[in-house]
Amino acid sequence: MAYSDKVLDHYENPRNVGSFDKGDPSIGTGMVGAPACGDVMKLQIKVNDQGVIEDAKFKTYGCGSAIASSSLLTEWVKGKTLNEAAQIKNTQIAEELALPPVKIHCSVLAEDAIKAAIADYQSKTAGGDDKADAA
C-alpha cells in the first residue's frame, strides 16, 4: 500500500517516542489495541496544575498508519487543555494524514488512546492519593 508523504514522514521520524513514569500523578496513560490488525498503542500525557498538557509520549507497535496517527496526535495535544484534547476526532487525524479507508481504524485507535489517557489522568486526580498509588 502506498503511504502518503505525511504518514511516511511520521513513520520515518516519529515525534515524541518514549514513556513517562506511569505512577506519577501528573501522568495520564492510555493503552488501546486494534483486534483487526493486532496493533498496540500506548499514549501518555503530562498535565500541569492548570490542566494543560505539557508533554506527550507514545509507543506504538503496528503499521505505518498507526505509528503516524499516534505521532501526529502527540504533536497536536501539546499545549492543549484536557478539554481541547478530548475534542480531537479521528476524522481530523485521518484527513491530515490522508489515510485510505482501510486504515481509518488506525486513527480511531489514536483517538481512543488520548481519551483513555485523559480518563486515566482524571481518575488519578479525582480519586486522591490512595487511588493514584493503586493505579
Place this chain on the structure above:
Amino acid sequence: MQVDWSKNFFELFGLPAQFDLDPSDLLTRYRELQRRVHPDKFASASAEERRLSMQLTTLVNEGYQTLRDPVRRARYLLDLSGVAMNDETDTSMKPEFLVEQMELREALEEACAREDSLRRLAELANDIEHRHAAKLEELRDCFSRGQGALGAARNAVRELQFLGKLLQEIREQEEELT
C-alpha cells in the same frame, strides 16, 4: 443441481453449529462436497449449471477455510449468534492484556537486535504458541458454557487475534534472518 443459498457453513457441511469439530471429519466432508459440485462434472452441462457449480465450489472452499481455522470458526459462530466483533471500532481491551502485549512486542524488538536473535525468536515463538493454545482452550470452554459466555468467547477471540499477529511477525523476522 439444487442449491439452498440460505444454508450457513455448518449446515452446508452437515455439521452442528458448535465450536468443537473433528478436523479429519471436516476434511472428509469437504472433499465429498467438492467432488459433488466440481466444475469438471458439469463440463457438458448448461451454462447456468456451470455457473452454479463455480459459485458452489467457491462457497464450499470458503466454508472449509472458515470452519477449519478455530479463530475464524469462532468468529463465524459468534456472528451466527448475533455477537458483533466490531474489530475496527472497539479498541478497549483488558489493560493487563495490553500491558502484556506491549511487553511481548518489546521482547520481540530486543530479540531481533541480539547476536543470537534466531534462538531468541524461537523461544519467543514457543512462548506465544503456548499462550495461543491456552487461549484456544479458554475459547472452547466459553463455547461449552453456552449463551451466557458468548461475551467471554468474543474477548478470547479478540485476544487470539493479537497473539496470531504477534506469531506472524515473529515468523516474518525469522524469514528475514535466514
